[in-house]
Amino acid sequence: MRKRPQQQRSRVMVQALIDATGKVIQQQGLDNTTTARIAEVAGVSVGSLYQYFGDKDALIAALMKSLADDIGAGLKRLPIMDSVDMTSMVGSAIRFGFAVLHSRDGLYLELVRNWHRLPTNQVVDVLQQHFMELARLYFLRHHQNYPIRNLEVRVFIVTNSVLFTMVRHISQDNGLIRENELAEELTRMVAGYMASPPPPIEATP
């Protein structure tokens, strides 16, 4: 039961702490992220940190939410829906994805890497929901006759496939595969898959 920041200064501090958390995670890695270091980077005492966040996890959760909002906003600004064909649409999304993963000096990268120990759902779900909506709109507009049944599954597969493939690639600075090529191929795989007809309905015995 921490106090909600009501004052101007509070809001500034909360933001400073969240920013510091991001900075520390990005610079030292999640494993070396201590509350002491976060407070220090935020230019604040540990006590203040705990004034605003019940514990370390709450702070990290706030960071996740903040990033999720940012990503959501970024996605909304993308003119993806203007794309006429699936390939260019998927291509835009994937290029956007790479851009995000490279942004903030690798913070996103570190977060996705540690997805399992973090309330990542907040972030990944944002992506998934966004792409879900995107896909729905697209099919509504271009293939009204296609009642794509398994859209959920497809979006789940596609989101995770692209995300983790990108992260793995960046993480191991694989010199053999250029990012451009990877993006193109991912685009081809995903576009091809999304455009494919749904499977026939299984007969239930």
Add this chain to the structure above:
Amino acid sequence: MRKRPQQQRSRVMVQALIDATGKVIQQQGLDNTTTARIAEVAGVSVGSLYQYFGDKDALIAALMKSLADDIGAGLKRLPIMDSVDMTSMVGSAIRFGFAVLHSRDGLYLELVRNWHRLPTNQVVDVLQQHFMELARLYFLRHHQNYPIRNLEVRVFIVTNSVLFTMVRHISQDNGLIRENELAEELTRMVAGYMASPPPPIEATP
């Protein structure tokens, strides 16, 4: 001349420690895996642990190598190459993947989840190499005329896509998406992608 018993004993102890490491990770999760517990499960003293492994990381690395070998062997035993068409081949591989992830009481699951903090490369690389070889053979046999240039990229994409999509699905016991359906859709995506023609060669200016 008999083998020196020390060597014999050593090998047994090393193996016991590696096994114990796997068991502990699987039972308590990577974060709660302590050297003390590993030694205890191995029925050995911590001191002995450090006799054979320079530090905790070395022990984990050894576990990874051990698993990589196992998976390699398991993969070789798979009659995947007998499949005539791409779809059934990919399908087999994916079902095998799910089986592995569910095996050993979730050890593999926990390892993939924490891939970034582990020398997982050893394991994932094994997979990738294996599928690389598999793909090469397949195309050699069935599409000799196709000089698939970007096979490496494709295998990279496909391996990571499938692996992490599966892990994410299992990790969040998503009741909405059944594992069977996921497997089928993954198969469709991958098979469709692998069978698609390579992109035209870009003109280099």
Add this chain to the structure above:
Amino acid sequence: MRKRPQQQRSRVMVQALIDATGKVIQQQGLDNTTTARIAEVAGVSVGSLYQYFGDKDALIAALMKSLADDIGAGLKRLPIMDSVDMTSMVGSAIRFGFAVLHSRDGLYLELVRNWHRLPTNQVVDVLQQHFMELARLYFLRHHQNYPIRNLEVRVFIVTNSVLFTMVRHISQDNGLIRENELAEELTRMVAGYMASPPPPIEATP
């Protein structure tokens, strides 16, 4: 000429803080009583708390004094002196004691429990002094010929014996001993003791 409003406000605030202190101790126990919580319950800022009380201890001391006054007043209102015989007098006092300990939702209980860390003397002394006076009056009225020399010691013994025996009993909700029975036996012990003749004067060599 009106009272200066500051003084007025001060007195209100001081009282609010003391009341809040009692409430918090009673609700959360002395160990979980923080200045922050006290201020919150008093509907006042921590800063104000320190305006009126030098530190936490001063606040608690004020509470003790306040309670001591209350108890003193309560005791004076008791028609104990009307009792004719020792037993009924002691009985009344003990029943009154139990009532106090059960009052204020256990605040007194918690205070006596922690007597050593608190300036409890103020409170217990009030009791002791009161009973001293009571005893004096009683013996004056009924046994004028008895120059009870060691009345101080007797009252000291009796006060502490009864007080802590009651507190211990309540604290361990001892199902085996009913409170009524305890009160009766305490009464018998105390009345018997108080009515007993003083010891002979020792010969000083």
Add this chain to the structure above:
Amino acid sequence: MRKRPQQQRSRVMVQALIDATGKVIQQQGLDNTTTARIAEVAGVSVGSLYQYFGDKDALIAALMKSLADDIGAGLKRLPIMDSVDMTSMVGSAIRFGFAVLHSRDGLYLELVRNWHRLPTNQVVDVLQQHFMELARLYFLRHHQNYPIRNLEVRVFIVTNSVLFTMVRHISQDNGLIRENELAEELTRMVAGYMASPPPPIEATP
């Protein structure tokens, strides 16, 4: 689930830690007793402390048990039962009580003062049980005709009365009341009470 000390050295260390705990509590008071200080006084690292005791409370519990055992042994050695009359018997017990409270440089004093926050039951119960037994034997021997019904209540009252009266007296180094006098008066009160006939059985309506 800490290891039980099996080795010689372990037992020594466990004892050293318990002793150190007593020493620190006695020297600095319970409130200033930290694990760090205990370890330091025991000439041991904090880590070792936690090797043998799950947490601070476990350590304190062990101290209590140790003291309880000591007191129990001390009580058994007392030739109390040889006393012919109640007064001399009670007197012996009370003098023994004072001796214990003064022993170990006030450790017992500090423990009883903080009885509410400690697993004191172990210790106080030992006393109570012992006196219970003592009383039983005494009445069996001397007043076989007295079927003292409410012995439990009496022993409860007497034990707590004496114990806390003594502790309060020592704690406030009351110059007005000499310890000898207090002991004598306590003896008179207790002996008189214990020797008094039981109350008539109440008629149940």
Add this chain to the structure above:
DNA sequence: CATGAATGAGAATTCATTCAT
């Protein structure tokens, strides 16, 4: 070689008190 007791550098969290606004 094997043992496991001992180490001690951190890490998270709390709370009385201060002081700028």
Add this chain to the structure above:
DNA sequence: AATGAATGAATTCTCATTCAT
């Protein structure tokens, strides 16, 4: 005077690693 945000020392507990026996 009042506020409540900010402070930071202090406390408990963990665990990889070492080393005397």
